[in-house]
Amino acid sequence: MITVVGEALVDLIAAADGRTFTAHPGGSPANVALGLSRLGQRAVLGTRLGDDLFGRMVRAHLVESGVDVRALPAPTADTSVAFAATDEAGVARYDFRLSWDVTDLPPLDGAECLHTGSLATLLAPGAEVVEAAMRTAPTVSFDPNVRPSLSGTPEQERPRVERQVALSGVVKVSEEDLAWLYPGADPAAKAAQWLALGPSLVVVTLGSQGAHAVTATRATTRPGPPTQVVDTVGAGDAFTAGLLHWLSTAHLLGGAHPRIAELPATALDNALDFANAVAATTCSRAGANPPTLDELGSVRDLLP
Template identity: 55%
Template sequence: MTGIVVVGEALVDLVAESGGRRFRADPGGGPANIAVGLGRLGSPVTLVTTLGGDAFGRLVTGHLTAAGVAPSVHPAPFTPLAVVTVDGAGVPSYDFAISWDVPALELPPDTAVLHAGSLAAAMAAAPVEAAMAAAPVVSYDPNIRPRLLGDRACERLRVERQVGLSDVVKASDEDLAWLYPAEDPVQVAHRWRGLGPALVVVTRGARGCVAVTASGRFERPAPPVEVADTVGAGDAFMSGLLSGLLSAGLLEPGALTRADETTLSGPLADALASAAITCTRPGADPPTKEELKAFL
């Protein structure tokens, strides 16, 4: 089997420019950003998503195909939007106009790895979880957006259910702080690993990441860069991680159970570098394979 299939939202980020009265339209959405990142790194990737037949939908489709992503589009009444404002530290906040209503998801027959998460996994949990259960290897990023979620306890149960269907899980310390207030994110990662995944990675912004496997936990620092903004950094980390795991032969069924600090060194370096490069330029703009190689 070959191919990574990403399931989830593609949308347009309306990014507020100076003064807040003008907005720049950038293709975005966590799963779409991850698919674009994988495509730019040379991985064969399909994005299963919803888009409207409008100008924004055409903008997103062109962006995906230019990166080497094969879009598999369920028609929607409109292309989802996210209004993005960035604070003085480059940290974004989001307001959404989105629907994601797909009654069933049929995976391509050559699917080797499924990546799921973000808003689609919250708004259409049943079909997304059915696809996760059917895939040979599953990657998951909850990518919590509190404004669009329901009761914290209910969302926590949903996320834990989806973690249990996964082999690789990435979550930010901010995700875990919302799901489990006052708990140590790394301890949560250890607990999540006990639910099923072989690898759980906690990203910590400028402090790098912590990986938890059966062989223990280990930390990696983030490369120092001059930050333009952090939009899409977590998505770039995820695409770099998946690309690195794929290149290392660790996304074959069962391979991740043998992963340790040595075998994960390369994929984590790719992930951290991908995120760092993205932080140096505005918007969700993950690196190409050549840019990543030059950075490393």
């Protein structure tokens, strides 16, 4: 079982006219839980959802795919909303209306991994609750998923992000996030520097160019498969779900993440190729709509 903690919300995605919006269930952690469940993992999502029109839609969407949704206690209850518009390449930009004021998390008993990040590790007061849980989980997976419109300056955010990287066993970060946090820095070099903070695996997603991974014993870059992109909403979250599913199948979570350094080159390549394929499939359709294991076809052969 993998426990995911973080925001679930509605993405209102603008059409080409900029005036018509389509509602899609979203939220980075919720998307990861959805992706895990569709791949066959037992996924628990601790989140904040209102008993309103959007909240009922999001909950039904997640439960339909098998996610165990657990509403976290919070003083406010309205379901959060993100407005999204995509550019000519299908890359999304966001404007948020949300809060993250949870006061407690689901118990981690039986969970082999806690995955979190995004707004759940950024927004007070709930971020403090989440960070406390990161200190006790057997394995922590972290995706900073930086949101500049809700953050301070890069100089203000770096200490927080680096502190949370140091609490994690597995870190996934996009090259866009690194470019904002460390303007002009080489993504591969920064991944190696983050690895030195304590994680066993740091992966940088490179958009259509695939992903780069570094462990204590090796580094590798794997290309993404050719894809007809509809939009990139949820692509990074789908990648995270694919990566965690691969690591779980290899019995490298549950406190066993230090053994990731022992992975031979072929196995590490397979992990990235599997995660890249999950993300690419998500990019080929609208919204955060990750694939099931059956939809991946022969890609399933990359699993250990």
